[in-house]
Amino acid sequence: MKRTSRDIRTGNRYEVLRQIIAESPTSRQELATATGLSLATVATLVGELLELGMITEVGYEDSAGGRPRGLVAVDASGGALIGVDVAETYVHAELFDLALNVLARADEEMHPGEGGPEQVVGRVAAAVGSVVAQAGAGAARVLGVGVSVPGQIDRDTGVAEYAANWDWHDVPLLDLLAEHVPYPLYLDNPLRACTVAELWFGAARGRGDAVVVNLGTGVGAGLALGGGLHRGVSNSAGEWGHTTLVLDGRLCHCGNHGCVETYVGAPGIMQNLRELSPRSPLLHPGDQTATVSALAAAAAGGDPVALKVVRETARYLGAGISDLVNLLNPEVVVLSSWVASRLGEPLLDEVRRAVARHALRRPLAAVEIVLSPIPTDPVSLGAATFALEGALQSVGQRAAKRVTAGSRSAPPS
Numbered sequence: 001m002k003r004t005s006r007d008i009r010t011g012n013r014y015e016v017l018r019q020i021i022a023e024s025p026t027s028r029q030e031l032a033t034a035t036g037l038s039l040a041t042v043a044t045l046v047g048e049l050l051e052l053g054m055i056t057e058v059g060y061e062d063s064a065g066g067r068p069r070g071l072v073a074v075d076a077s078g079g080a081l082i083g084v085d086v087a088e089t090y091v092h093a094e095l096f097d098l099a100l101n102v103l104a105r106a107d108e109e110m111h112p113g114e115g116g117p118e119q120v121v122g123r124v125a126a127a128v129g130s131v132v133a134q135a136g137a138g139a140a141r142v143l144g145v146g147v148s149v150p151g152q153i154d155r156d157t158g159v160a161e162y163a164a165n166w167d168w169h170d171v172p173l174l175d176l177l178a179e180h181v182p183y184p185l186y187l188d189n190p191l192r193a194c195t196v197a198e199l200w201f202g203a204a205r206g207r208g209d210a211v212v213v214n215l216g217t218g219v220g221a222g223l224a225l226g227g228g229l230h231r232g233v234s235n236s237a238g239e240w241g242h243t244t245l246v247l248d249g250r251l252c253h254c255g256n257h258g259c260v261e262t263y264v265g266a267p268g269i270m271q272n273l274r275e276l277s278p279r280s281p282l283l284h285p286g287d288q289t290a291t292v293s294a295l296a297a298a299a300a301g302g303d304p305v306a307l308k309v310v311r312e313t314a315r316y317l318g319a320g321i322s323d324l325v326n327l328l329n330p331e332v333v334v335l336s337s338w339v340a341s342r343l344g345e346p347l348l349d350e351v352r353r354a355v356a357r358h359a360l361r362r363p364l365a366a367v368e369i370v371l372s373p374i375p376t377d378p379v380s381l382g383a384a385t386f387a388l389e390g391a392l393q394s395v396g397q398r399a400a401k402r403v404t405a406g407s408r409s410a411p412p413s
Contacts, residue, residue, distance in 0.1 A: 193382030195222030318354020
């Protein structure tokens, strides 16, 4: 789809604000250098953000032999953003100020069999209500709620077109949420959310090409190519979890056999444990979180069964990641989401060894494989940036309507 001048302006406004949030305080000259925009364009965009109350002037810095440069910083109290991470086993919400500091958190459990649209919407509404209540005055101006939902999402219509683990097809999720959440809503999926979080604050910051591997109940790969988020033609890029790893292998929720997800997603890890040690006390049937947590603790303590399960999982994961390394030649591969954070360094070490066995020498030499360094939930953080982007877009649309209305009502000259 062709980008309009309004889309470009919104994108530039978003990029300037992103740099201000990351580097506050900063000067207009530094923003121009960081974004590649002209100083005149940056000055105009900074003026708009000042008028919106999202940033503020904070004094001057000396420049070498020239006039002092005015500094701007994000106005943390200029609004609140909510990011919601909807997963198959939980709903996690965080409320942020405009500097993307966390002001409140809330969790809702999702039990097996509770993946119906109405049940998910109820959990999201409860979590959003909880963080707003906790933040009190800090949530006085909620600019928007970004909601990350597993599967394939149409961002424009808010329809969840397909979610394999819940067997969702064409669910009008945005409309359902709007009945219960009284703020502007912006939907996308966790692959995009994790990637944006890493680009802003994590291991992909300053990197042109990055892959963020999302390891949870489901599995996927968020892609940043050429310095920007890669969505694909239908916002479906990154469905790496549903690429074939083992011909005629395990049955996947998507209907195919041998998908990456069936070997390295949380249920796949449980199956790896079950096949190695059917009566293992580490196995908690029906409880992915408890099983992965028990595995992590046992592996850290040197338990041989746990270490073997981590090694086996990393063997499959490393083979899949080596395909991404050979195909995309990224600067960094980030292991993200709750399974990666729980299994931590033991998984990372084994994955690095496995990738080294399978990847070609040249792309392997150029890539770094790391755990996500983001201390908060990266999906909630990324979802909050979607709300920020949407808020800036809606501001631009309102301004355009005012200009159009003004030109219509202007008297003839």
